[in-house]
Amino acid sequence: MTKVKLDGEDIDVEMTEDEFKKVNDLLSREPNITELGMFDVMWSEHCSYKSSRPKLKLFEDAEANYDYVLAGPGQDAGVIDIGDGYALAFRIESHNHPSAIEPYHGAATGIGGIIRDILCMGVRPIALLDPLRFGRLKGNPHSQWLFKYVVKGIADYGNCTGIPTIGGEVEFDDSFESNCIVNVACIGLGTIEDFKHAPSRAYNPGDYLILMGGSTGRDGIHGVTFASRTLTEMSETDRPAVQIGDPFIKKMIIEATLEAVKTGYVRGLKDLGGGGLTCATSELTGDGNTGAKVDLKKVFTREPGMNSYEIMLSESQERMAFIVKPDGLEDILDIFTKYEMNFAVIGRTDDSKVLKVFDDEKLVVNIPAKALSESPTIKREEKRPSYLDELLTQKTPEPNLDLDEIIYKLIASENICSKEWVYRQYDHEVGVRSVVKCGEGDSGVLRVIGTDKFIAASVGVNSKHCFLDPYEGAKGGLVEECGNVISNGAKPLAMVNCCNFGNPEIPESFWYFSKAVQGMNDFCRALKIPIVGGNVSFYNEDDVKKTAIKATPEIMIVGIIEGEKKIITLPFKEVGNDVFLIGETKAELGGSEYHSVIHNLEGGKPPIVNEEIIQNRWDFLFELYNRNLVKANHDVNKGGILITISEMCFKNKLGVDLDFADCYNEHLRDDEFLFSESVGRFIIETSPEDHDLILDLAKEFNINVKKIGLLISKPIISVSGLKSDQFNLNLDKMKELYDSTIPNLMEI
Amino acid sequence: MNIKIAVIQFPAANCDFDAIHVLNNVMNIKADLVWHNHFKESQYDGVVLPGGFSFGDYLRAGIIAAHSPAVDEARIMLKDGRPVIGICNGFQILTEAQFLPGALLRNESLKFSCKWVNLKVENNKTAFTNKLKVGDVIDIPIAHGEGRYYTDDLKGLRENNQIVFRYSNEKGEFEKEANPNGSLDNIAGVCNLEHNCIGLMPHPERASEAILSPKGTEHGKLIFESMIEFIKRRVS
Numbered sequence: 001m002t003k004v005k006l007d008g009e010d011i012d013v014e015m016t017e018d019e020f021k022k023v024n025d026l027l028s029r030e031p032n033i034t035e036l037g038m039f040d041v042m043w044s045e046h047c048s049y050k051s052s053r054p055k056l057k058l059f060e061d062a063e064a065n066y067d068y069v070l071a072g073p074g075q076d077a078g079v080i081d082i083g084d085g086y087a088l089a090f091r092i093e094s095h096n097h098p099s100a101i102e103p104y105h106g107a108a109t110g111i112g113g114i115i116r117d118i119l120c121m122g123v124r125p126i127a128l129l130d131p132l133r134f135g136r137l138k139g140n141p142h143s144q145w146l147f148k149y150v151v152k153g154i155a156d157y158g159n160c161t162g163i164p165t166i167g168g169e170v171e172f173d174d175s176f177e178s179n180c181i182v183n184v185a186c187i188g189l190g191t192i193e194d195f196k197h198a199p200s201r202a203y204n205p206g207d208y209l210i211l212m213g214g215s216t217g218r219d220g221i222h223g224v225t226f227a228s229r230t231l232t233e234m235s236e237t238d239r240p241a242v243q244i245g246d247p248f249i250k251k252m253i254i255e256a257t258l259e260a261v262k263t264g265y266v267r268g269l270k271d272l273g274g275g276g277l278t279c280a281t282s283e284l285t286g287d288g289n290t291g292a293k294v295d296l297k298k299v300f301t302r303e304p305g306m307n308s309y310e311i312m313l314s315e316s317q318e319r320m321a322f323i324v325k326p327d328g329l330e331d332i333l334d335i336f337t338k339y340e341m342n343f344a345v346i347g348r349t350d351d352s353k354v355l356k357v358f359d360d361e362k363l364v365v366n367i368p369a370k371a372l373s374e375s376p377t378i379k380r381e382e383k384r385p386s387y388l389d390e391l392l393t394q395k396t397p398e399p400n401l402d403l404d405e406i407i408y409k410l411i412a413s414e415n416i417c418s419k420e421w422v423y424r425q426y427d428h429e430v431g432v433r434s435v436v437k438c439g440e441g442d443s444g445v446l447r448v449i450g451t452d453k454f455i456a457a458s459v460g461v462n463s464k465h466c467f468l469d470p471y472e473g474a475k476g477g478l479v480e481e482c483g484n485v486i487s488n489g490a491k492p493l494a495m496v497n498c499c500n501f502g503n504p505e506i507p508e509s510f511w512y513f514s515k516a517v518q519g520m521n522d523f524c525r526a527l528k529i530p531i532v533g534g535n536v537s538f539y540n541e542d543d544v545k546k547t548a549i550k551a552t553p554e555i556m557i558v559g560i561i562e563g564e565k566k567i568i569t570l571p572f573k574e575v576g577n578d579v580f581l582i583g584e585t586k587a588e589l590g591g592s593e594y595h596s597v598i599h600n601l602e603g604g605k606p607p608i609v610n611e612e613i614i615q616n617r618w619d620f621l622f623e624l625y626n627r628n629l630v631k632a633n634h635d636v637n638k639g640g641i642l643i644t645i646s647e648m649c650f651k652n653k654l655g656v657d658l659d660f661a662d663c664y665n666e667h668l669r670d671d672e673f674l675f676s677e678s679v680g681r682f683i684i685e686t687s688p689e690d691h692d693l694i695l696d697l698a699k700e701f702n703i704n705v706k707k708i709g710l711l712i713s714k715p716i717i718s719v720s721g722l723k724s725d726q727f728n729l730n731l732d733k734m735k736e737l738y739d740s741t742i743p744n745l746m747e748i
Numbered sequence: 749m750n751i752k753i754a755v756i757q758f759p760a761a762n763c764d765f766d767a768i769h770v771l772n773n774v775m776n777i778k779a780d781l782v783w784h785n786h787f788k789e790s791q792y793d794g795v796v797l798p799g800g801f802s803f804g805d806y807l808r809a810g811i812i813a814a815h816s817p818a819v820d821e822a823r824i825m826l827k828d829g830r831p832v833i834g835i836c837n838g839f840q841i842l843t844e845a846q847f848l849p850g851a852l853l854r855n856e857s858l859k860f861s862c863k864w865v866n867l868k869v870e871n872n873k874t875a876f877t878n879k880l881k882v883g884d885v886i887d888i889p890i891a892h893g894e895g896r897y898y899t900d901d902l903k904g905l906r907e908n909n910q911i912v913f914r915y916s917n918e919k920g921e922f923e924k925e926a927n928p929n930g931s932l933d934n935i936a937g938v939c940n941l942e943h944n945c946i947g948l949m950p951h952p953e954r955a956s957e958a959i960l961s962p963k964g965t966e967h968g969k970l971i972f973e974s975m976i977e978f979i980k981r982r983v984s
Contacts, residue, residue: 162801430891
C-alpha cells in the first residue's frame with residue numbers, strides 16, 4: 001500500500017509512488033479518483049503482468065512460428081486450427097485467492113471467468129478441466145473444508161452451464177494448506193468462421209458498445225488488487241472482494257452470445273472479468289486503436305447510488321461487452337431480448353483514441369485509451385534458494401517395510417488414490433462428446449461431432465518436483481501432460497500454462513518462476529509445441545507461516561487423434577497379452593510419493609528431462625500406433641511402475657505376472673527401481689505375436705524397451721526378477737485401498 | 749410419413765442439443781429445437797423435455813419451467829395421446845406440472861452424481877418402451893443432484909403399472925448398491941395412467957451411440973425408437 005495525495009487528501013493505492021508519477025505524466029495532470037482507481041486496477045500484477053512480462057516475452061512468437069496457431073499469447077485464449085474447418089480455443093486461469101477465502105464461490109466464479117474467455121473467441125465452451133492443490137486432508141478439517149467446497153463450487157457451476165468437466169488433477173501438500181490452488185481450464189470449439197467473427201478489439205469508429213448479462217453491483221471491487229497481494233489473516237475481511245456467480249445467467253449469456261456472433265454483426269467481444277468495465281472498455285478501444293464515449297447512467301446497477309468509481313471498478317460476474325455494427329443493432333438486441341437478458345447500449349466508439357466516461361453530463365474519465373495498458377514493467381531480482389543444496393543431496397534411506405507393504409501404503413496415499421469422489425460430482429458427459437471419460441484414461445477425449453477427429457486434453461504438473469528443480473520440474477510437467485494425451489493416441493498440438501508462484505518481490509520466489517518459464521520454453525521449442533497462452537498467479541504465500549506454495553506451473557496440453565480406431569485406453573484388456581515397459585528407470589526419487597509417504601522426505605534427486613530421448617520415445621510409440629500394435633497404454637506417474645500397472649488392472653479385473661529380470665541394473669536398488677518417478681515412461685499392453693516386431697522396432701529407434709510381464713486372469717500382481725524375493729500383490733485389496741481413501745476422509 | 753419432434757429449450761436446459769443430435773443424426777428424424785415461449789404443439793407428433801437446470805433450478809428443480817407456456821402446450825399433447833418424455837430435469841418438470849405422479853428429492857448422498865447405471869424394464873406397454881422387454885437390463889448414465897424418486901402412493905403406482913424403470917445391478921437384481929440416489933423402490937422412471945408420457949432421471953440421449961458407452965451398447969436408442977414406433981402406430 002502506498003499513500004498518495006489527491007486534491008489534498010491522502011488516498012491508499014496499491015501502485016508505487018513511481019507508478020503514480022507515471023500516471024500524472026501520461027495524463028499531463030493529476031488523475032481524479034475514478035481514473036486513479038482504474039489505473040490502480042489495470043496496473044496491478046494480476047492485470048498488467050508487470051513482474052512476469054519480461055520473462056513471458058519468450059512465449060510471444062507462437063503465431064509466427066506455427067501456421068496452425070490462429071491466436072497466441074496475449075489474447076483471451078489460445079486458438080488453433082484443427083482441420084476440417086474447426087478452430088479449438090483453450091485457456092487456463094487461476095482463482096486461488098478468492099477460493100482460499102471463500103472456496104465455493106471462489107471456485108465457481110473461476111469457472112465463470114474462464115468460460116467467458118473462451119466465449120470471447122466466438123466459439124462454444126465444450127469442456128472444463130481443473131487442477132487443484134490443497135493441504136493434506138488427513139486430520140486437517142480446514143483442508144477438507146476447502147476441498148469439499150471447491151469441488152462443489154466447480155460442480156454446481158459447471159454442471160448448470162452444461163459444460164462437462166472432463167479432467168483435472170489434485171495434489172495434497174502442506175505448502176498449500178492456507179493458500180490452495182484452484183486453476184480452471186476451458187476448451188472451446190467452433191468453426192474458423194466463428195472465431196474470425198469475434199475479435200476482442202473495437203476497430204471501427206461509430207459502432208455501438210453494449211453491456212449484456214448480469215447487473216453491476218458493489219461486489220468484487222478491487223478483486224484483482226486483492227489477488228496481487230499475499231494472503232494474510234486480514235484477508236478474511238476481504239471476503240466482499242470475492243464475487244458471487246450465477247451459472248444460470250452464464251448459460252443464457254453463452255447461448256445469447258453465440259447466437260449474436262453467428263449474425264456477423266458483432267465486431268468486437270470482451271468479457272468483464274478482472275478490472276470490470278475499466279478493463280473491457282480500455283482494452284477494446286486501446287487494442288483497436290479507437291476511442292469511445294461511455295455513459296454510466298445507462299449501466300444497469302444492482303443497487304441505487306453507485307458512483308462512477310464503483311461502476312468502473314465493479315467485478316460483478318456474468319457480464320459481456322459487445323461492439324456492434326450500427327445496422328445490426330436491432331437484430332442483436334432482439335437476440336438478447338429472446339434470452340431475457342438485461343442489456344444496455346452504453347456508448348459508441350469513435351476515432352478520438354480517448355476513453356471518455358460520462359456520469360450524466362459530467363465527464364468523469366478522460367484518458368488516452370492506450371494509457372491503461374502502458375503499465376510499467378518491473379525487473380525482479382532472482383536468487384536460487386540456499387536450502388536447495390541440502391534438499392537435493394538427501395539420500396533415500398533403506399526401506400524399513402517390505403515392498404508389498406510399501407505399495408499398499410502408496411496406493412492408499414492421498415496423492416495416488418482414486419479421485420472418483422471428485423469426478424462423480426462433475427457432469428463429465430453432457431454434450432455427448434466424452435469418449436474417454438474421467439478415470440478411463442490419462443487424458444479426457446472428446447469427439448468432434450461430424451468428423452472422425454478427437455480432441456485429447458490433459459492438465460497437471462508435479463509440484464514436488466518443481467519445488468526441488470523448477471526448470472526440470474516444468475519440463476517434466478510437459479513430458480507428463482504430453483505423455484497423457486499420447487497414451488490415449490493423440491499427437492500433442494499446443495500448450496497453455498498457469499504459473500502459480502509466491503511473492504515476486506522475494507528473489508527466491510521469483511527465481512522459481514523464472515526457471516519454470518525457461519524450462520517450458522526450452523522444452524516446447526525442442527519438441528515443437530507452440531505455447532499459445534498463459535496466466536500468472538503470484539503472491540501465493542502464507543503470511544502467517546512465512547512460506548510460499550510449492551512452485552506450480554500447471555501445464556495444459558491439447559492433442560488430436562485422427563480417427564476412432566486410433567484411440568488407446570488405459571485398462572488392460574486380454575489375458576495372455578504382453579506387458580512392456582518403455583523408457584529407462586533411474587534413481588530419481590527426489591520429490592517422489594515414495595519419499596514423502598514412506599520416508600517423510602521432501603528432497604532427493606528429482607527427474608531430469610532429456611528432450612532428444614523423449615522425442616525418440618514418442619516417435620517410437622507413434623510407430624507402434626501406426627501399426628496398431630498397442631492395446632492399452634498408461635504413462636508412469638506418481639508412485640512408480642507398480643502403481644501404474646495396478647491402475648491398468650483394476651477395470652477389467654486382470655492380474656499380471658511380472659518378471660523384471662530384463663531390467664536388472666546392479667546400481668539400482670529395488671525401491672529405487674520400483675518407486676522412481678523418472679519421466680517419459682509408458683506401460684503398454686501388446687499381443688504376444690507382435691513381441692519380436694516390437695523389440696526389433698525398439699532397436700531401430702534405439703529405445704530402452706523391456707518385456708516385463710504377462711496378463712493373467714487371477715487378480716494378483718506377482719513380482720519377480722528383483723534383488724528381493726518374489727512377492728504377490730492382492731489386487732482386490734489394492735482396489736479397496738485405492739477407492740476408499742478419499743471417501744473415508746470426506747464422508748464423515 | 750414425416751414425423752416431427754420438438755425438443756423444448758427452457759432457459760438453461762443443457763441436454764437440448766444432445767437430444768436434437770440423437771434425433772436428427774442417430775435416429776434420422778426431423779426434430780426442432782424450440783424456445784420455450786415459442787412452442788406450438790400443433791406442429792409436432794411428440795415432445796422431449798430435455799435435461800438441464802431450467803431457470804437455474806434455484807427455487808426447486810423444474811418448478812419454474814412447469815409454469816412455462818411450453819408445458820401448457822405439452823399438456824394438450826398429453827391429453828390427446830401424443831408421446832411426451834421428460835429426461836432428468838424434464839422429469840422434474842413433469843412431476844412439478846403433475847403430468848406424472850411423485851416428486852424428485854435431493855440425492856441421498858446430498859451430492860451430484862454422474863455415472864453409468866443399469867435399469868431393469870418393468871413396463872413395456874408405454875410409448876417409450878415398446879421396443880424393450882419386461883426384465884431387460886439396460887446400460888444408461890445418470891447425472892443429477894435431485895433424482896431421489898418419492899411417492900406416497902407406491903401401491904397405486906404398482907397397481908396401475910406406472911413404474912417403467914428401476915435401478916438394478918447388471919443381473920437385474922434390485923440391491924441397495926444399485927440404487928444411485930436413494931429412490932423409493934429403486935424407481936428410475938414412471939409413466940402416466942395412459943402410458944403416453946414417461947419421465948426418467950437417466951439420459952437415453954447419452955446412451956444412444958456405441959462410442960459413448962463404456963460397454964459399447966446403444967440401449968438409450970431403444971427408447972427413441974419406441975417413441976417413433978408409437979407415433980407410427982398411432983397415426984396409422
